[in-house]
Amino acid sequence: xxxxxxxxxxxxxxxxxxxxxxxxxxxxxxxxxxxxxxxxxxxxxxxxxxxxxxxxxxxxxxxxxxxxxxxxxxxxxxxxxxxxxxxxxxxxxxxxxxxxxxxxxxxxxxxxxxxxxxxxxxxxxxxxxxxxxxxxxxxxxxxxxxxxxxxxxxxxxxxxxxxxxxxxxxxxxxxxxxxxxxxxxxxxxxxxxxxxxxxxxxxxxxxxxxxxxxxxxxxxxxxxxxxxxxxxxxxxxxxxxxxxxxxxxxxxxxxxxxxxxxxxxxxxxxxxxxxxxxxxxxxxxxxxxxxxxxxxxxxxxxxxxxxxxx
Amino acid sequence: xxxxxxxxxxxxxxxxxxxxxxxxxxxxxxxxxxxxxxxxxxxxxxxxxxxxxxxxxxxxxxxxxxxxxxxxxxxxxxxxxxxxxxxxxxxxxxxxxxxxxxxxxxxxxxxxxxxxxxxxxxxxxxxxxxxxxxxxxxxxxxxxxxxxxxxxxxxxxxxxxxxxxxxxxxxxxxxxxxxxxxxxxxxxxxxxxxxxx
Numbered sequence: 001x002x003x004x005x006x007x008x009x010x011x012x013x014x015x016x017x018x019x020x021x022x023x024x025x026x027x028x029x030x031x032x033x034x035x036x037x038x039x040x041x042x043x044x045x046x047x048x049x050x051x052x053x054x055x056x057x058x059x060x061x062x063x064x065x066x067x068x069x070x071x072x073x074x075x076x077x078x079x080x081x082x083x084x085x086x087x088x089x090x091x092x093x094x095x096x097x098x099x100x101x102x103x104x105x106x107x108x109x110x111x112x113x114x115x116x117x118x119x120x121x122x123x124x125x126x127x128x129x130x131x132x133x134x135x136x137x138x139x140x141x142x143x144x145x146x147x148x149x150x151x152x153x154x155x156x157x158x159x160x161x162x163x164x165x166x167x168x169x170x171x172x173x174x175x176x177x178x179x180x181x182x183x184x185x186x187x188x189x190x191x192x193x194x195x196x197x198x199x200x201x202x203x204x205x206x207x208x209x210x211x212x213x214x215x216x217x218x219x220x221x222x223x224x225x226x227x228x229x230x231x232x233x234x235x236x237x238x239x240x241x242x243x244x245x246x247x248x249x250x251x252x253x254x255x256x257x258x259x260x261x262x263x264x265x266x267x268x269x270x271x272x273x274x275x276x277x278x279x280x281x282x283x284x285x286x287x288x289x290x291x292x293x294x295x296x297x298x299x300x301x302x303x304x305x306x307x308x309x310x
Numbered sequence: 311x312x313x314x315x316x317x318x319x320x321x322x323x324x325x326x327x328x329x330x331x332x333x334x335x336x337x338x339x340x341x342x343x344x345x346x347x348x349x350x351x352x353x354x355x356x357x358x359x360x361x362x363x364x365x366x367x368x369x370x371x372x373x374x375x376x377x378x379x380x381x382x383x384x385x386x387x388x389x390x391x392x393x394x395x396x397x398x399x400x401x402x403x404x405x406x407x408x409x410x411x412x413x414x415x416x417x418x419x420x421x422x423x424x425x426x427x428x429x430x431x432x433x434x435x436x437x438x439x440x441x442x443x444x445x446x447x448x449x450x451x452x453x454x455x456x457x458x459x460x461x462x463x464x465x466x467x468x469x470x471x472x473x474x475x476x477x478x479x480x481x482x483x484x485x486x487x488x489x490x491x492x493x494x495x496x497x498x499x500x501x502x503x504x505x506x507x
Contacts (some may be wrong), residue, residue, distance in 0.1 A: 001499065001502065002494055002499045002501050003499055003500055003501070003502060004499075004500075004501045004502075005500055005502035005506065006502075006505070022404060053468065068473060079386050079387075103384060103387070104385070104386050104414065105387040106389025106414070106416075107389075131415070131416045132415055133414035155413045157359045157406070157416075157417030157418075157419060158406045158417045158418070158419045159419065160419060163478070164489075170418065174405070175405055175407075175417070199360075200360065202322070203360055210488065213488050213492070213501065214488055214489045214491070214492060216501075217488065217489075217492040217501045217502075217503075218491065218492070235322055235323060235324050236322070238324070293499065296499050296500075300427075308374070
């Protein structure tokens, strides 16, 4: 393991600290709720769902976080303004944790940004994400909102190399008029969470791991990813899943450790149901990383798994 | 004339191979619909960039395919079906953007303009986005599976080689290389800029 010469930023979002040197803070884990085909969702467009089941899932993640010391974020996924509004109301009602607002559609993200500002929850919200698809109206909506935390995605659809991804953040890589970091500044984003973009294996998934180290070395911002998207998009593994679901789960949950070993500060680990498996896995990695850097003048936080579980 | 590339299908994906000599392939977008052995390839496609590339590569490497049925539900935000229709009609611009696509990030990275042109010439797209009824899909499949002639050119294998060569000048300092700008000294365990080492 290693230490960055560059000073590593630690951001505080609604009480959850993210970033720092490897081994300093426990990895922050975000489980997704209301995701595509989530069985608790009854009406995707309107955002109707089984409230008791949803609460149970969020409690499951909170209990896992409490036990291992890994802070948690609730990753809300919605596909319409109506649904994401309902989801935000519900999550804010039953949990104090920060939450990610995520949608494949820019207008839904913009609506969510406006909504959390209206109801006074912007300080708990993390925008997911500022990426190369952002347009003028989305920039305007985000700038007008009170949100100051966002994931900034290093996805470059025409150049998936390390250089291509870094350039997307720095300059726009010739595809945008300015880099995404600069756009984030214009949108009033103070807490910048870099996501190097987990493309499928075969299309540069591994590059995202190296970019995690490079981005932290260059900018010092907290960096992490949804690394489980690599195994979940792996067709070979998905075919095996039918015969052996445990095999799939091992790869999906186990991918967490790879991102941690590559200095990741936060992980979007996928379905929130996996919390009881992901948190101990992440805690194990955190403990080993913390021990590995013990003589590099890096002090683990008081609620780091190394201080709670061993 | 050879009609099917040796290693067809060239790129892996969420699809099932049926009869490679069928004239039709089926793209079910974000829907999972049970495949039929009467089609050349049958599979989903959820993205407006990598998904579109894969369909093009696997189509032009089999000259038997002359029709692609686009059905199933569109993937929200990504609009893979809209992007496939757009690249077929309009092609790509100088930056690799699919002209006219309404998808979030409709860019092509790994295939050439020549490949796009061949795709446009080889196949007719049957736009039935939203159709999920298997009986109706199979009516279309049976109408087109033997229709017309093989495309009168050999299969085109068009995918760039995975980048294995170095894309930057390797730093001479440090004993672990992170990137052109950053190295690490394994004994000290410090990641630092090359110039500071």
